[in-house]
Amino acid sequence: MSENTETTANEDELKTEAQVEAESETTEETLQDNVTELKNEQEDFKAKFYYLAADMDNLRKRHEREREQLIKFGNEKVLSHLLDVIDNLERTTAAIKDDEDEKVKNIFVGIDMVQKQFLDCLKNNGLETIEAVGKDFDPNFHEALAQQPAEGKKDGEVILEYQKGYVLNGRLLRAAKVVVAKND
Secondary structure (H helix, E strand, O other), rough: HHHHHHHHHHHHHHHHHHHHHHHHHHHHHHHHHHHHHHHHHHHHHHHHHHHHHHHHHHHHHHHHHHHHHHHHOHHHHHHHHHHHHHHOOOHHHHHHOOOOOOHHHHHHHHHHHHHHHHHHHHHHHEEEEEOOOOOOOOOEEEEEEEOOOOOOOOEEEEEEEOOEEEEOOOOEEEEEEEEOOOOO
């Protein structure tokens, strides 16, 4: 019996070793699966991070563009209302320019100086006058009020300007109102 008992004990030890080996293989497979799963999660987190980083960069760039546009064209409404003031100053100087009275000449000089200073200030803020008379008609910058025959002028050439046009930083603020030559 003692031999039988030893054999049974040896068999139990062998089973235990076999079980340990099987458990070791299962644990190793489980660890391998866990490592693969963690690598997949890590790749997923990386992809999400890169997506969010790119999205954040795009948002920053769009915000910067919008800020630049706001700075560039933020005063457009105010400047468009000031165009009427410019027109009135021009009409005033045109009306008193050729007057012979000495006091009126002095007033003309003063108004002309204020007008030039005002236009320089607006120019420094991006406002520019549209060239019209003698230029070819451009529907992007000119508004044709009439067409009339004009000798020595080519078809589509601006021959008269009723109201000046202005551009603010490259964007049309007000089109020049003009008369265009039409030769038949």
